[in-house]
Amino acid sequence: MKVKIRKGDTVEVISGSNRLKRGEVIKVLPNERRVVVQGVNLHKKHVSQIQAQGRNLSPGIIEFELPFDISNVMLVCPKCDNPVRVSIRRDGEKIVRVCKNCSADVD
Ligand SMILES: [Zn+2]
Structure with a gap:
């Protein structure tokens, strides 16, 4: 089965403790069939010091x-603003x- 979720999509969580949360897909791991969604499934980590792009950030959480x-x-349809199922249409190479809810092209 093809993964119909892509990076940059807005999605809604439909089950689990994060149900009804929406966010942008920041990473798709197609082989594991997993996604990373901005602001969803957040975990906290204590750090003594972070190095990011050569800068030292202050320690904390x-x-x-x-x-x-x-x-x-x-996937949240940008037209009807509902979490929807999608079908695939071929448009030449694309x-x-x-x-499936409002028949609008999502891409
Ligand atoms: Zn729609």
Whole structure:
């Protein structure tokens, strides 16, 4: 089965403790069938010092998103603003995702 969720999509979590949360997909792990969604499934980590791009950031607690199963999210249609199933339409070389709710092209 093809993964219909892509990086940059807005998705809604449909099950688990993060249910009804929405966020942007920041990473898709197609082989593991997992996604990382901004602001969802946050975990806290205590750090003494962070080095990021050569800068030292102050110690403290950082929050980061953990990947979770792709079947727990649904794509939010930009047209009808609902979590929807999509079908696939071929437009020449391009694969276009179509909202099954309002028939709008998602891509
Ligand atoms: Zn729609």
